[in-house]
Amino acid sequence: MNKIILTPADNGQLSYQCGTAFTGTIVQSEDRNKILKRALRSGKNITLEDGILTGTTSKKADKMPKKLKTKDRAQIAFLKTLDEAATSHPDELKMSDVNWKYLVRSVLRGKNIMMTGPAGCGKTFAAQQVAETIGRDLHYFNLGATQDPRSTLIGNVHFDKSSGTVFAESPFIKAIQQPNAVILLDELSRANPEAWNILMTVLDPGQRYVRLDESTDSETIKVADGVCFIATANIGNEYTSTRVMDKALMDRFVTIEMAMLNQFDEFDLISKRFPHADKDVIRAITEIAETTRKECKSDTARITGAISTRTTLEMASLTYDGFSLIEAAEVTVYPQYDDAGGVDSERTFVKQIVQKYSQDDTSEDLFNTDQEESEDTTQS
Ligand SMILES: Nc1ncnc2c1ncn2[C@@H]1O[C@H](COP(=O)(O)OP(=O)(O)OP(=O)(O)O)[C@@H](O)[C@H]1O
Ligand SMILES: [Mg+2]
DSSP states (O other): OEEEEEEEOTTSSEEEEETTTEEEEOOOOHHHHHHHHHHHHHTEEEEEETTEEEEEEEEEOTTOOGGGOHHHHHHHHHHHHHHHHHTTOOTTOOSOHHHHHHHHHHHHTTOEEEEEOSTTSSHHHHHHHHHHHTTOOEEEEEGGGOSOHHHHHTEEEEEETTTEEEEEEOHHHHHHTSTTOEEEEETGGGSOHHHHHHHHHHHOTTTOEEESSSSTTSOEEEOOTTOEEEEEEOOSTTOTTSOOOOHHHHTTSEEEEOOOOOHHHHHHHHHHHSTTSOHHHHHHHHHHHHHHHHHHHSTTOSOSSOOOHHHHHHHHHHHHTTOOHHHHHHHHTGGGSOOTTGGGSHHHHHHHHHHHHHHHHHHHHHHOHHHHHHHHHHHO
């Protein structure tokens, strides 16, 4: 077996040198020529056995110009794709540009990504948006609602009279075998610990397989190339129903932290979703939400949770459908707060906030028409 370095001949054909003793032209099928050309461009040594190409080695030949290395070409192509996707940050998704770029880059690199943050801040939505933007298939699995992790993640065994025991693989097993699929493991933090155990090998970059049975010699299914896992988790003191995830499992992820929106972004988001809704009402909704968010962070907080973007959007949708602000809050916000303790309860506190901003809204409507009109003119 000889290792040789390919060089292009003057006539454009590929020729090879074997030591100094022999030079010849390789006449190969089209496929072989492609391999040879690729090897040539990247400066790889190739292996010949009795003149027949049997493989290329990763060892680089000396003195290849840097710009011709395959690795650089691949990197240039990657950077181009990343740049295109990073600049296509969807308008309707509010997250910082750097987080969006990190999310896109992690998907393109086939990383395991953990989106963390409070309820309703856009974790699931961001995962859906990134898959759509880069044109990947998204497979959704809600692990928080799963009672039987083994059948959800692996499948079920049935008994059939004619064929005996039959294994029906789960949609998850089908999904992980699809190259470049994006797999959303939604609410992983609420999953049954058995689901975490099953996912340990799947998410380990050195393993990337799932074992169909608990016995160590059972069949395994490999995760296809380019598959990316995005998990979502509510992590923090606020979320007592969330299980504390195993450190070894968390270590398998890069983390992207999403936060509650600021008032400006929230106003912009709601206005885009409901372009014909009354701007003053939207402003009041965002002020109510912002007040609860600030209150939660204070040392003397009188409420344990803030109003989420999911809720503000629902409030906007109700007011758009003819509910007053107070009615919208009554059906969407108040049920989220405990009323134990009467006047000192969390619910009473939140009601006061809502009333404060609803009154502002009403008084402006009734008495400050001139001011409102001049504001409208300034905006338009
Ligand atoms: N940052 C955001 N940008 C755009 N839309 C958002 C954002 N946050 C929330 N939303 C909207 O609010 C709704 C809820 O968002 P989503 O389901 O993604 O929240 P989540 O963080 O996954 O919540 P949970 O922890 O409860 O699962 C969606 O309709 C989404 O469009
Ligand atoms: Mg979610």
